[in-house]
Amino acid sequence: MRLPSPLPQFRYAQIVALWALLLIGGCATVRTDPLPSWNEGKVKQSIVGFVAKVTTQGSPDFVPIPERIATFDNDGTLWAEQPLYSQLFFVFERVKVLAPQHPEWRTVEPFASVLKGDLKGALSGGDKSLVELIGATSTGMSTAEFATMVSQWLATAKHPRFDQPYTSMVYQPMIELLAYLRANGFKTFIVSGGGIEFMRPWTERVYGVPPEQVVGSSGKTQFEMRDGKPVLMRLPELGFIDDGPGKPVGINLHIGRRPIFAFGNSDGDLQMLQWTAACSGVCFMGLVHHTDAVREWAYDRQSSIGRLDKALDEAQAKGWTVVDMKQDWNVIFSFEKK
Amino acid sequence: MRLPSPLPQFRYAQIVALWALLLIGGCATVRTDPLPSWNEGKVKQSIVGFVAKVTTQGSPDFVPIPERIATFDNDGTLWAEQPLYSQLFFVFERVKVLAPQHPEWRTVEPFASVLKGDLKGALSGGDKSLVELIGATSTGMSTAEFATMVSQWLATAKHPRFDQPYTSMVYQPMIELLAYLRANGFKTFIVSGGGIEFMRPWTERVYGVPPEQVVGSSGKTQFEMRDGKPVLMRLPELGFIDDGPGKPVGINLHIGRRPIFAFGNSDGDLQMLQWTAACSGVCFMGLVHHTDAVREWAYDRQSSIGRLDKALDEAQAKGWTVVDMKQDWNVIFSFEKK
Numbered sequence: 001m002r003l004p005s006p007l008p009q010f011r012y013a014q015i016v017a018l019w020a021l022l023l024i025g026g027c028a029t030v031r032t033d034p035l036p037s038w039n040e041g042k043v044k045q046s047i048v049g050f051v052a053k054v055t056t057q058g059s060p061d062f063v064p065i066p067e068r069i070a071t072f073d074n075d076g077t078l079w080a081e082q083p084l085y086s087q088l089f090f091v092f093e094r095v096k097v098l099a100p101q102h103p104e105w106r107t108v109e110p111f112a113s114v115l116k117g118d119l120k121g122a123l124s125g126g127d128k129s130l131v132e133l134i135g136a137t138s139t140g141m142s143t144a145e146f147a148t149m150v151s152q153w154l155a156t157a158k159h160p161r162f163d164q165p166y167t168s169m170v171y172q173p174m175i176e177l178l179a180y181l182r183a184n185g186f187k188t189f190i191v192s193g194g195g196i197e198f199m200r201p202w203t204e205r206v207y208g209v210p211p212e213q214v215v216g217s218s219g220k221t222q223f224e225m226r227d228g229k230p231v232l233m234r235l236p237e238l239g240f241i242d243d244g245p246g247k248p249v250g251i252n253l254h255i256g257r258r259p260i261f262a263f264g265n266s267d268g269d270l271q272m273l274q275w276t277a278a279c280s281g282v283c284f285m286g287l288v289h290h291t292d293a294v295r296e297w298a299y300d301r302q303s304s305i306g307r308l309d310k311a312l313d314e315a316q317a318k319g320w321t322v323v324d325m326k327q328d329w330n331v332i333f334s335f336e337k338k
Numbered sequence: 339m340r341l342p343s344p345l346p347q348f349r350y351a352q353i354v355a356l357w358a359l360l361l362i363g364g365c366a367t368v369r370t371d372p373l374p375s376w377n378e379g380k381v382k383q384s385i386v387g388f389v390a391k392v393t394t395q396g397s398p399d400f401v402p403i404p405e406r407i408a409t410f411d412n413d414g415t416l417w418a419e420q421p422l423y424s425q426l427f428f429v430f431e432r433v434k435v436l437a438p439q440h441p442e443w444r445t446v447e448p449f450a451s452v453l454k455g456d457l458k459g460a461l462s463g464g465d466k467s468l469v470e471l472i473g474a475t476s477t478g479m480s481t482a483e484f485a486t487m488v489s490q491w492l493a494t495a496k497h498p499r500f501d502q503p504y505t506s507m508v509y510q511p512m513i514e515l516l517a518y519l520r521a522n523g524f525k526t527f528i529v530s531g532g533g534i535e536f537m538r539p540w541t542e543r544v545y546g547v548p549p550e551q552v553v554g555s556s557g558k559t560q561f562e563m564r565d566g567k568p569v570l571m572r573l574p575e576l577g578f579i580d581d582g583p584g585k586p587v588g589i590n591l592h593i594g595r596r597p598i599f600a601f602g603n604s605d606g607d608l609q610m611l612q613w614t615a616a617c618s619g620v621c622f623m624g625l626v627h628h629t630d631a632v633r634e635w636a637y638d639r640q641s642s643i644g645r646l647d648k649a650l651d652e653a654q655a656k657g658w659t660v661v662d663m664k665q666d667w668n669v670i671f672s673f674e675k676k
Binding site for chain 2: 066069143187189196197200204210211212213214218221222223225229230232239245246248249252253254255256257271274275278
């Protein structure tokens, strides 16, 4: 059947209606799973359920947007920390680059071990060795120069096991979680024991977390005029260690508001989780448990890097969410996604 | 003339067209002056012109939203600092409240002078006296207890000259400027020599600046468990002085990105302005010059509070914006607005 030719007015109406539909359609939400790398189960449900509770207007657990603060540990929570923290690979690389200017390093520890490739030996001196290594390689230059160094290293360095750039060694499920929380009005922060200036050059690009939402360990800096230009010089002086009991201190100093959502993976995150758990309303505490020796690593109570022992006990006792990496994540690294 | 009755289709078209217009209309901007308390002139023009430049897509000076960082000093820039910094009035009040528990204060300086109401005498010991007063009145309690104290004091204390709550002693033109910048995609920060935890309980309500965007001076805190509850105790130990050359250090530590817009009022802001002026593109540096002895105060090169000397010279030499309070502001305090 052929319809009669429409009146000119009706054709105009059709165009207007189409526009109106497009405008209205632009506002409608397309519902797809925001956490596709998380397998269905009680862990995923605990996250989605919590977010629904605090974002539903009129719910007794509703939290206004400015108070939706979420904090994430970095090493072992957002990216891999085995066989060593990435920042240590950076420091070891800097020792090698600077060695020709320091012939004495060939016989002085911990430098000698680093130059011989004996990483275990290099770290046998504990925190004292670490502070010495960082002092010798990451201070004495401006903050801008240090940021350039970090970016240049990340552009070429590859992880020893996976042969991927370190910034690809990030957990795809956690990238999805960060984006999901932000889409629900959360402000996402990193609260890491790692160096604050080691993280800031890349966290915005990789995690969507801007520099002002990164909390970390830091050395002291000093304002100076050099050739009439202001610079901040990195001094070989420890400022703040954002780990363990330092995490609530760092959260208070940088954020000034208690998180309602926190995720960690080791005993170094226990106090951050305890601080979060003391919230006045509902709050979410999560741990990543590394249980997949095939796709990533399996480690917890005995590991020297990222030991998870006391925090695992407390999580089990208090009913915090514990991610079983092997079971709960169908993708681990972002580079597995094409 | 009576129009012929429209066809049913056309009536439908009218409704749809109306909806489309409403939807489109909802996106249109109503143009009113966002800075009504600023008189027309080159100062106001320098602000509006800068914002237009950095927010116009395709302009060579366009700055992406995440990089639109604006930093404001607090005392003398956002609220009054005469005859004394408000935090000092708070500290003096605390000395009086705590005096019965410290009979020795009646004879020990600087406490004795405070108790006699001799504020000049109390401050004659300089920074050492200040640190002692703050240590004795603002430490030894938890961060939560301190925040409650500040809020309670602000709820009742009145400014000695204007008989207004201290949080009404804020500059209406600057409140408008903060809102105007935020409406143009800027993130607004406070970078003050004042105590970070003295400011955070009220900056969100008064300035629209959330706690995580407040940078200030701080003492050390320590994580402790008290009766099974985690607390952060305020230690009588100086942490960081966010003043003068400390301001770029504080900006780097808390924000990690150089501001493109900064406003101060004293020599304590000079390094923040220099740090901002070393931006890679265009940037805005502003000073509030207190020139109105009738409506506020007139002070600059000779003042012990808020001295403006070197920064005024540098502003004049480099063409930074200098607000002449008397001439450029038609309203000063927020309480003048009804």
